[in-house]
Amino acid sequence: MNKEASNKVYIEIVKKIRTMIVEDGLKIGDKIPSERELSERLQVGRSSVREALRALELLGLIETRRGEGTFLRDARGNQLVQLLSTFILQDEKAKEDVKDTLQFIEMDCLRLVLQRNNVEQIVSFRKTLESINVSDEEFFLKMIELGDNHLMYRIWIILSNFYRSLNFQEEPYSKSKYLALLDALLLGDENVVLDKYLQLRKLST
Amino acid sequence: MNKEASNKVYIEIVKKIRTMIVEDGLKIGDKIPSERELSERLQVGRSSVREALRALELLGLIETRRGEGTFLRDARGNQLVQLLSTFILQDEKAKEDVKDTLQFIEMDCLRLVLQRNNVEQIVSFRKTLESINVSDEEFFLKMIELGDNHLMYRIWIILSNFYRSLNFQEEPYSKSKYLALLDALLLGDENVVLDKYLQLRKLST
DNA sequence: TATACAGCGTGGTCAGACCACTGTCGGAAT
DNA sequence: ATTCCGACAGTGGTCTGACCACGCTGTATA
Structure with a gap:
């Protein structure tokens, strides 16, 4: 003993x-x-x-x-994701849960960005986004970096890999909505930010 | 191939x-x-x-x-938690991340409860809470049940185990604040709900 | 009847063997 | 001198057989 x-x-x-x-x-x-x-x-x-x-x-x-x-290894999406996805996600409800949860997490990340209020980096990233295209993944990775919460980062990585492995329809790429989201972040109003996010994800008009 | x-x-x-x-x-x-x-x-x-x-x-x-x-096994807190906590949580910043993330998740759960708007069960649970004491863990487990999102449940389980293993100060038990939170849920106003939650967690006056 | 013990099935661990694959190093061919 | 190729050593991947420690159970004994 x-x-x-x-x-x-x-x-x-x-x-x-x-x-x-x-x-x-x-x-x-x-x-x-x-x-x-x-x-x-x-x-x-x-x-x-x-x-x-x-x-x-x-x-x-x-x-x-x-x-x-x-x-x-740079621990990101991996066997664990694959495995959990087969072990856990055995019905359609579970898939919806993934989608919902991922979106909650993404909104939390945006709230974190608001809290940090790192205007300079947001402005800098906005300029980058104007000149070159970035994928949805790259965009939110940047958001998470701005949110500066490593645990949130890991959760997001796992969930977004989950999500991608589920073969939902892939929404078309629309740079203007990403720019609008960044502008909202600079404004500093949480409700506006979340509204822009929902538009991005086609969840509201 | x-x-x-x-x-x-x-x-x-x-x-x-x-x-x-x-x-x-x-x-x-x-x-x-x-x-x-x-x-x-x-x-x-x-x-x-x-x-x-x-x-x-x-x-x-x-x-x-x-x-x-x-x-x-009933997969909840386990070796994985222990292991990840030693692998990931090697600095104080990481511990703060856990605390923050857990609270974000809990607020997300409350938002889910609002979306489901299952008034009957909330009322029922409120009566239970009036008559007997429930721990903080039991309270939020109930909230997650009302939120009806199994993935969110799993994430919460892991994070709350993380949190407990980190030996933060344990806040005193205050039943009235839990009741106030339930009342806010019945009211249906997200801002009020979140406000009550923050009071519960001693993050605002 | 009640107790103690032996046997069996289980997971836990080790040692050794062999295979498949990778990188290298030196010799042979150019 | 340069290039190419094959032998070789090191590595992970897998299998086998052996033994131990532990929990259960049925039987033989007190």
Whole structure:
């Protein structure tokens, strides 16, 4: 009982791998030790190491390449999304939930942008948008960056990948509505911002 | 190239397990076949089966009990939460993000409740709340139920577990503010609802 | 009848083997 | 000297068999 962490070797391995990553200052894209080396360094069987790695892989935190090695990954949409989408989304209601939730999250992001009130960057981004085209994904990634909330970022990434994997109809691209949304953000009125968002998403006139 | 799913046996196993669950109509708490039986039925090595199961376990979708078996799990806060919290939440800013995001989600849930406008259930719940005490968690679980969005439910579960694991100060329990929030919901004015929520969370006077 | 024990099935772990794939390094051909 | 190609070492992917620890259950015993 003294050792709370007695059970689940592979969980311990996951923690040690994390410690290793932090201590060695490994960054995204870096290679982590091979399975055999980890097995030796941690004094556990290779199969246990693999169980830990497979779990991390499914979470999207690492990426394994046969013949090359295992690498830290820029955790975004991944196996987890695919998996959850098949496990969770088994009916049409669930799909609607994804759509609704994604839109709630996007509106929350816009509220965050309003809170931060980083006028300069919004103006800068507006100029960029005038000169070149950006995809819907790029637009909201920018919004989330302006909102400066990493957790919200991760949630949005997952949900938007969910959404795309569900094959809803893809709305046509309309730059003017994005510009209008940015203008509303500069105005600073939440209701106007949300109204512009809903227009963008074709949810109101 | 015809077989897209060629690589990653353990991913295939995960999918097959899911199929098995659906076809056999297994429910939460039910036992799934043993590792050895799965190994035989799917014609793969037991270690591959284990890799798939460990991944599912880390996701919180199953629960393994030594000497008993493997069971479908009521997927709520779990290893995934613990793990992500150590992987992601490495600075104070991240903790603030959790707090902010959780509150955004909760407000979104309240907006959903407003949309559904299920007056009867709100009134019913209000009477319950008058007679007995409910925890903050129970209160918002009810709100999410009224919002009727399972995905939002899952997100909230994860975030609230995150939040609790971060050891923020626990605000005192104040039943009157919960009642006021319910009354606002019955009124149907979003601004009033959100105002009451912020009072509940001590974010405004 | 009530208790204790042995056996069986389960997950947990390890070691070793083999395969497929990748990058490299040196030798051979040009 | 340069280019090309094949052997080789390292890596992940998978399978097998073995043993342990634990929980349950049925039976034999007190």
